[in-house]
Amino acid sequence: xxxxxxxxxxxxxxDGKVSRRSFIHRMVALGLTAPLAAxxxxxxxxxxxxxxxxxxxxxxxxxxxxxLLWWQGPTLLxxxxxxxxxxxxxxxxxxxxxxxxxxxxxxxxxxAAEVPSYENGLLARDGMSVTWKLKQGVQWHDGKPFTxxxxxxxxxxxxxxxxxSVTIGSYQNVDVEKIDQFTVRVKFQKPTPFWADAFVGTRxxxxxxxxxxxxxxxxxxxxxxxxxxxxxxxxxxxxFKPGDLVKGERNPNYHVPNRPYFDTxxxxxxxxxxxxxxxxxxxxxFDYAWNMQVEDEILKRLEQGGKGRAEITPGGNIEHxxxxxxxxxxxxxxxxxxxxxxxxxxxxxxxxxALGMLVDRASVQEHIYGRTGVATGNFLNNPSRFRSNNTKxxxxxxxxxxxxxxxxxxxxxxxxxxxxxxxxxxVYQTSINAPRQKNQAIVKQACQRAGIDVELKSVTASVYxxxxxxxxxxxxxxxxxxxxxxxxxxxxxxxxxxxxxxxWEIANKDNKWQGRNITRWKSDEYDKAxxxxxGELDPVKRAALFIRMNDLAVGDHAVIPVVYRPRVAAVSSKxxxxxxxxxxxxxxxxxxxxxx
Amino acid sequence: xxxxxxxxxxxxxxxxxxxxxxxxxxxxxAPGDPFEELATNPNVPAEVRAALRAKxxxxxxxxxxxxxxxxxxxxxxxxxxxxxxxxxDTLILQRLPVTLVVIGSSQVLALLIAxxxxxxxxxxxxxxxxxxxxxxxxxxxxxxxxxxxxxxxxLFSIYLDWLPFVYRADIDATGWAWYWEHVKQSIxxxxxxxxxxGATWTRFVRSAVLDMIRLDHVTTARAKGLPEQAVIVKHVVxxxxxxxxxxxxxxxxxVFGGAIVTEQIxxxxxxxxxxxxxILANDTPVIMSVTxxxxxxxxxxxxxxxxxxxWLDPRISYR
Numbered sequence: 001x002x003x004x005x006x007x008x009x010x011x012x013x014x015d016g017k018v019s020r021r022s023f024i025h026r027m028v029a030l031g032l033t034a035p036l037a038a039x040x041x042x043x044x045x046x047x048x049x050x051x052x053x054x055x056x057x058x059x060x061x062x063x064x065x066x067x068l069l070w071w072q073g074p075t076l077l078x079x080x081x082x083x084x085x086x087x088x089x090x091x092x093x094x095x096x097x098x099x100x101x102x103x104x105x106x107x108x109x110x111x112a113a114e115v116p117s118y119e120n121g122l123l124a125r126d127g128m129s130v131t132w133k134l135k136q137g138v139q140w141h142d143g144k145p146f147t148x149x150x151x152x153x154x155x156x157x158x159x160x161x162x163x164x165s166v167t168i169g170s171y172q173n174v175d176v177e178k179i180d181q182f183t184v185r186v187k188f189q190k191p192t193p194f195w196a197d198a199f200v201g202t203r204x205x206x207x208x209x210x211x212x213x214x215x216x217x218x219x220x221x222x223x224x225x226x227x228x229x230x231x232x233x234x235x236x237x238x239x240f241k242p243g244d245l246v247k248g249e250r251n252p253n254y255h256v257p258n259r260p261y262f263d264t265x266x267x268x269x270x271x272x273x274x275x276x277x278x279x280x281x282x283x284x285x286f287d288y289a290w291n292m293q294v295e296d297e298i299l300k301r302l303e304q305g306g307k308g309r310a311e312i313t314p315g316g317n318i319e320h321x322x323x324x325x326x327x328x329x330x331x332x333x334x335x336x337x338x339x340x341x342x343x344x345x346x347x348x349x350x351x352x353x354a355l356g357m358l359v360d361r362a363s364v365q366e367h368i369y370g371r372t373g374v375a376t377g378n379f380l381n382n383p384s385r386f387r388s389n390n391t392k393x394x395x396x397x398x399x400x401x402x403x404x405x406x407x408x409x410x411x412x413x414x415x416x417x418x419x420x421x422x423x424x425x426x427v428y429q430t431s432i433n434a435p436r437q438k439n440q441a442i443v444k445q446a447c448q449r450a451g452i453d454v455e456l457k458s459v460t461a462s463v464y465x466x467x468x469x470x471x472x473x474x475x476x477x478x479x480x481x482x483x484x485x486x487x488x489x490x491x492x493x494x495x496x497x498x499x500x501x502x503x504w505e506i507a508n509k510d511n512k513w514q515g516r517n518i519t520r521w522k523s524d525e526y527d528k529a530x531x532x533x534x535g536e537l538d539p540v541k542r543a544a545l546f547i548r549m550n551d552l553a554v555g556d557h558a559v560i561p562v563v564y565r566p567r568v569a570a571v572s573s574k575x576x577x578x579x580x581x582x583x584x585x586x587x588x589x590x591x592x593x594x595x596x
Numbered sequence: 597x598x599x600x601x602x603x604x605x606x607x608x609x610x611x612x613x614x615x616x617x618x619x620x621x622x623x624x625x626a627p628g629d630p631f632e633e634l635a636t637n638p639n640v641p642a643e644v645r646a647a648l649r650a651k652x653x654x655x656x657x658x659x660x661x662x663x664x665x666x667x668x669x670x671x672x673x674x675x676x677x678x679x680x681x682x683x684x685d686t687l688i689l690q691r692l693p694v695t696l697v698v699i700g701s702s703q704v705l706a707l708l709i710a711x712x713x714x715x716x717x718x719x720x721x722x723x724x725x726x727x728x729x730x731x732x733x734x735x736x737x738x739x740x741x742x743x744x745x746x747x748x749x750x751l752f753s754i755y756l757d758w759l760p761f762v763y764r765a766d767i768d769a770t771g772w773a774w775y776w777e778h779v780k781q782s783i784x785x786x787x788x789x790x791x792x793x794g795a796t797w798t799r800f801v802r803s804a805v806l807d808m809i810r811l812d813h814v815t816t817a818r819a820k821g822l823p824e825q826a827v828i829v830k831h832v833v834x835x836x837x838x839x840x841x842x843x844x845x846x847x848x849x850x851v852f853g854g855a856i857v858t859e860q861i862x863x864x865x866x867x868x869x870x871x872x873x874x875i876l877a878n879d880t881p882v883i884m885s886v887t888x889x890x891x892x893x894x895x896x897x898x899x900x901x902x903x904x905x906x907w908l909d910p911r912i913s914y915r
Contacts, residue, residue, distance in 0.1 A: 069762065075680035075877075083679070084633045164648050166634060169641050221681050241690050242680040243873050244865035245766055268764060270863040270873070275749070279762055283753055286762065462876070463627045467645070471627050514642045 003544035010044045010540065024104050032543055033316055034105025035196070035492035035582055040539040042117060054576070055259070055591045061250050063261035063594055066575075069289040071276045073243045073269010078226045079205035080158050080165035085584065086269075088202050089290065090246050092586040093265060094141070094231035097204030098132055098151070099196065101492050101582035103313065107196055108588075111135055111146065111206065111232060111255075113182075116195070127191035127537045132199065134182040138255040140208045141236045148178040151199060153209035153216075162217035167203045174198050193537050194493040201492060201583045206232070234260035234590040244269050254590070261593035274298060280570035281308035287594070288577060289570040290585055295435070296370025299568070308572045312371055315581030316497070317565040319373060321359065321443075321484045323352055323557060325520045328427075328479045335509040336472075336479045339520055344422055346481060350407030351424070351452075352557035354400035355482070358446040359560055362395065367442075368435045373563035400450045409451070417451035426481040429457040429473075431464040436484065439562065469512050476513040478520075486565055492582050494546050495533065501553045503527050521558035597906075604899050615891045616669075616884075617662065623880050624658040630678040630878045652678055665884065675881035677874070684885045687870060692852070694765050695859075695866035698785055699851045705790030706797055707844070713794075714801025715833055718809060729798065736795025741788050745861040748784045759784055763864040785862045789855055793847070800843060804836040838908045845901035849893035853886075 009026070012018040020041065027037035057063070074090025082088040098112040107115045113133040116122030122131040138146040155176040158165045175187040176198070186198055198204065211230055215223035229237045232255065235248035246267040250260055268286070276289040281302040292299065292310060299310045327341035345351055361375035409417035409424060417424040428443065430436045437458060444454040457480065459473045464485075472479050491497065499505050500516045501523070507515035526549055533545040553559065569585060571577055574595045578588045630652075634645045649655050653664065668675060674684040713733075717726040753761040760781050767777045808814065809832050817831045818824075856868040863869070867886060874882035906912045 065768070072873075075677075076682075081681065083631070161643075161647060164644060164651055166640050166644055168644055172641075221676070226681060239766060241765070241865060242677070242682055242687060243870065244691075245764070247766060264768070266764075266766075268762060268863065270865065270869055271762070271860065275761070275861070278754065283757065283761075285753075285760055462632075462878075466627055466629055466632050468627045468629060511642075 002548075003541055006040070006540050006544055006547075007044075010040060013041060014044070021104060027543065028314065028316070032546055033492055033494050033497075033582065034103070035101055035107075036105070036194075036494055036539065036543060036546075038105040038107075039194075040543055043539045053591060054578070055593065056576075056595075057261045057593050058258060060252070060254065060258050060260060061263055064263055066262040066265045066592065066594075067286045067288075068265070068267040069271075069276045069279055069286040070267055070269050071271050071273050071289070071291070074246055074267065075242045076226060077229045077237075077240055077246065078223070079203075079207065080154075080163070080167045081220075081226070083166055085202075085291075088205075089584050089586050090267060091205055091229065091231075092233070092584045093235050093246060093248050093267065093589065094229040094233045094237055095205035095207060096231060096233050097201055097206065098134070098199040099201075099204070100587045101201050101580055102588075103578075103580040103582070105492065105582055107200070109135070111138060123195065127188070127193060127195070129185050129187045130195040131179065131183060131185045134184070135255060136182055138232050139253050140210075140232055141230045141251060142208075142211075143253075144208065144210055146206075146208075146232055147181050148184045150206055150209045151184045152176050152178050153213065154206050155198065157207070157212060157216050157220075160217050163220045165220070170197045170203045191535050191537055193533075193535070193539065193542055194495060196492070201587070235262075235265045238264075256590055259590045265589075277302055277310075277570045280572055281305065281310070284308065284572060287572045287575050292372075292568040292570050294372075294568070295368075296372050299372075299570075300370075306573065308570055310371070311569045311571045311577070311579060313567045313569070313579045313581045314564070315567050317486050317488045317567075318376065319439075319484065319486045319562045319565055321355075321482055321560040321562060322478070322519045323355065323482050323559065324478055324480065325522070325558065328481060333509070337477065337520060339506055339508060339522070343481070345424060345426065348407060348419075349557070350403050351409070354403045354450060355447075355452075356557050356560050357394050357396045357400040357403075358443060358450055358452070359562060360395045360442050360446055361562055363442055364439050365563055368438050369563055369565075371566075372568050373435075373565055376561050376564050395446075397446055397449050404450065404452075411451045415448075415451060416453045423453070424451060425453040425455065427455045427457055428482045428484070429459060429464075429480040430484040431461040431475075432458045433461065439484065467512075467514065474513065476507045476515075476518055478507070478518050484562070498530060498533075498546060498549050501526055501549065501558065502530050519558045521553060521556070523552055523556070526552045601903070604902070608895055608899070611895060612888075612892060616666065616888055619884060619887050619891075620662045620665065621658060623883060624661065626878075630654075630880065632878065665881075669888075674885045677879050677882050679874070679877045679879045679882075684881050687882060688867065688885065688889070691865055691867050691870045694763075694864060695853075695868070696851065698763075698782055698859075698864055698866060699789065699855060701782065702786045702789035702855075703793060703844075703847065703851055705786055706793035709790070709794035710797030710801050714798045715805050715828065715836075717798070718802045718805035719828060719832075721806060726802075729802075733795040733798045736791055737799075739792075740857075741792050741855070742857045742861060744792070745784070745788045745858055748788060749861070752784060761862060763862045765865050785858055785864055789858055797840070797843070801836070801840055804839055805832055808832045808836040838905065841908060842901045842905050845897050845904055848897045848900075849890060852893055853890045 009018065009023060013020055013023045024034050024037040028034055070086055072086045074087045076087050077091050079088060079091040079095050082091055096110045099107045099109050099115060102108050109115050111134060113135045114120060116130050116132060118125065134148060140146055155171050157163055158167045158171040173189055177185050179185055208230055211225045212223055227240055234251055234254050236251045238247040238249050240246050248265045250263050254260060273293045277292050277294050277299060279285045280289045282305050284307040303309055323346050324337060324343050326337045326339055327343050328337045330341050332338040332340045365373055365375040404417055409419045412418050428440060430440060440456045444456060447454045463471055463473050464475050466474055468474060475483060475485055501521055502517060503522045505515045505517040506520050507513045507518055529545050529549050533542050536542040536545060567581055569579060576595060577592050579585055580587050631645045631648050634640045653661060676683045677687060713729050717729045720726055749761045752759045763781050767774055769777055814827060814831050817827045853867055856872050859866045859868040860872060871886045
């Protein structure tokens with residue numbers, strides 16, 4: 001799919017031949033994010049359909065208690081220190097960003113008066129700045145007015161290295177200036193196609209200047225309000241016990257009329273995912289539970305009671321298999337998997353191609369993940385066919401055998417193929433997690449029938465995903481032939497996601513294995529396309545570049561995608577909770593209500 | 597006696613130092629990093645993690661970190677959690693009341709079961725009551741608490757729908773309703789822990805009483821014509837309880853330490869669940885403090901048990 005085809009599709013949307021939503025779904029299937037797809041439409045002049053809110057209650061309050069169950073409870077409530085999503089969600093009950101992402105990737109104004117665009121003149125044509133007009137009359141929970149000073153302060157606070165905020169990435173390379181009491185301008189150092197990062201979504205929640213002003217920099221830990229949030233959100237803070245409980249009550253001065261519906265809100269933490277699913281879907285003790293990493297079979301059984309349902313929200317997380325481009329078994333200059341080496345077996349394109357055919361995604365979906373992992377593969381292998389909704393990956397042991405045979409890999413007496421004295425033996429590692437071990441077994445079986453001997457290895461998650469420089473078993477070291485895990489794409493723009501194949505991101509000893517390119521795959525063409533996309537202001541051209549990059553990496557079998565992992569939440573059957581795969585679960589908490 | 601006490605207290609100091617050193621080194625050598633989640637999040641630049649590590653002194657050698665921790669601890673500064681950035685003593689104090697109530701009442705329940713059942717079984721050995729009690733105690737302490745916990749949840753919460761299985765420390769009610777809610781949600785965790793402990797103690801009480809009941813002074817008391825009740829209460833149980841008291845005293849630190857598995861199953865926000873989540877998050881200061889406090893309590897109650905033993909049994913002398 002190149003730029004011209006993309007433009008053709010956008011024209012179809014304009015003419016009404018293709019619906020907005022199906023366009024976005026197709027773009028997501030191409031490995032793009034919904035927000036980028038929506039940006040393309042907006043840029044091409046397809047009017048942003050402002051989704052009519054389905055919020056029914058006609059007055060604020062009166063909804064009783066809303067009980068949320070987070071099996072990992074939030075441990076802190078300052079959005080700039082929110083390490084994991086659990087902390088972001090806890091903060092999101094009280095704090096709000098300027099704008100949030102809806103499920104279709106549209107920006108929805110929250111504390112902003114409107115979403116910047118070329119039409120309203122808030123977005124600079126040269127891509128060097130974006131102006132935000134703030135909503136007027138918004139109050140912090142303590143009654144102080146929300147103004148441009150607060151927004152500017154958040155930038156100063158987050159970009160300060162001494163503060164050690166985790167949101168620094170969104171703020172360190174921009175300049176923010178106050179235009180007037182209710183207008184701020186974000187200025188970029190170079191033309192920036194993706195401008196909606198600072199002050200938007202998960203990393204854009206705003207804290208008040210009058211309470212945190214003194215605690216910028218090294219003193220950030222001492223701020224009493226780190227534990228007692230004062231925000232602008234629909235609920236006011238009541239109580240917090242780290243890891244256990246967050247409580248809030250209705251904010252009577254909330255800036256959106258007739259909201260929120262519930263009188264109190266509580267987020268209980270702890271326990272495990274399965275019993276959390278039970279508490280919502282089976283016994284109805286709680287209204288909502290997050291991140292249901294539960295086998296689909298169990299969810300289906302619980303759903304039969306009719307008290308709740310599992311809500312599946314598509315996002316961009318992909319369980320995939322990585323093939324090592326370098327030799328993990330030879331040590332060069334104190335590191336294995338060094339880029340100075342080449343993998344003895346996997347450097348043969350035939351072997352990689354055969355492996356791609358030996359992953360039985362259909363069985364993986366059917367027998368392991370169900371609704372919580374949708375088989376995928378074709379989208380990256382062969383983008384020209386993306387129009388068919390049923391993604392066609394290929395699982396073909398016969399063909400894999402043929403390819404290997406033609407490439408000169410002959411079966412030995414033990415049934416294992418070999419060429420030039422090198423046997424086709426691979427070590428396949430992943431983290432310890434029941435579905436992953438089942439997945440490994442499925443792949444191993446198919447490989448055996450194609451004459452590839454696969455040795456399975458599983459590493460405890462806490463070691464595998466750690467960044468411990470001294471441990472050889474981490475996924476970034478990749479001292480192994482092939483490995484499998486889920487890569488997350490929660491960020492609304494694919495740029496960061498795609499840097500995992502850039503040559504300068506290769507994980508190695510020099511960067512303490514913190515580079516994002518784990519497969520050590522290299523391509524000059526890819527690097528060039530990435531550099532071009534970084535500065536490309538036309539979203540359609542940019543999308544075409546990203547698709548090209550996907551094509552390069554997956555066409556060369558650097559990775560083999562296995563299944564999509566949508567987000568799964570347990571929701572009580574009466575609760576109306578709009579969710580989005582591109583923002584926090586609580587991105588639209590103000591619109592949550594319970595049907596009578 | 598006082599000399600003995602002083603000697604024991606002095607021995608405590610090197611033991612505690614040794615314990616803390618071992619825990620600290622093991623934690624430092626264990627894989628993992630409190631800022632692991634940052635490393636896997638592409639939105640967070642690697643420098644942030646490096647800055648946090650430097651700020652919290654994680655890059656220093658183990659011995660330097662240990663000395664720093666030890667000096668701070670001696671000054672009464674327990675440090676702060678890397679994860680929630682809250683002071684550790686605040687975190688522990690937040691969790692302590694729930695642990696004390698839940699685990700404390702389970703121990704009381706265990707005693708209430710163990711004493712009467714154990715004594716009664718021993719006075720009528722091999723009777724029907726004794727046989728049934730024996731069977732139940734064996735069942736009781738062979739079933740692990742995580743199993744009985746899940747069984748209780750299935751039965752009482754899911755099939756019968758009588759009791760909630762998520763423990764909430766904050767309850768929005770006042771007066772009797774508040775107490776009732778608390779009792780209702782505590783029944784299952786308390787019963788799970790209490791029945792397990794009670795089963796073990798019942799066996800112990802029974803054998804202690806059986807040993808005592810055959811002794812000569814009991815026969816003498818009976819021969820004097822004392823009523824059976826007086827014989828059992830004054831001459832048998834009183835003496836038989838000496839080892840039981842020691843056992844209970846040794847069990848006391850657990851009341852403060854919480855019950856990791858049971859707290860996790862019922863989402864009881866106690867010390868045990870604090871410890872397990874700290875371990876999972878590699879939150880060293882919290883793990884250190886909780887385990888160290890626990891070690892102190894174990895040593896202290898060991899000493900108390902020894903002293904108590906001597907006080908209850910005058911035949912034992914301390915030198």
